[in-house]
Amino acid sequence: MMRRLYFHRDSKRGVAGTFNWLVDEVKELGEALKTEDKEALENEFADVIAWLASLANVTNVDLEKASLNKYDNKCPKCGHSPCQCTF
């Protein structure tokens, strides 16, 4: 969906510019965490995942595939579900 909505803009902006936007959105999420405004917080979560998807699109990464490849129903470090890592 993000590719359909925004790829024409994301691809013009490029990798570095899109990463910088992601970083800014993460900072805004950090600010929203300090408030009691649940709607604003949900908005910032949405923006972070949206910009992460935009960045994946411009770097030609399949975000869903990359995520499920690493986190495939068990912890990638200890191999258990739930995670039983001791560190």
Place this chain on the structure above:
Amino acid sequence: MMRRLYFHRDSKRGVAGTFNWLVDEVKELGEALKTEDKEALENEFADVIAWLASLANVTNVDLEKASLNKYDNKCPKCGHSPCQCTF
């Protein structure tokens, strides 16, 4: 899935600690963007979305619902698909 795998750890670490981890993972993604290592890059994308999900879990936000509530098949700013914002 992230709740099942990690909530016992995430909830102990808390909101601030989990946000700090997310920030570190975003930095690592930024480093991976500078390399040609596609597998490492995919790994870092996976880690960022994983830690974003962990943070959503400890703040009691439904990440999917929050995302689709804001980005519901059209740009939340201009209302078009694809986005036709002019700024």
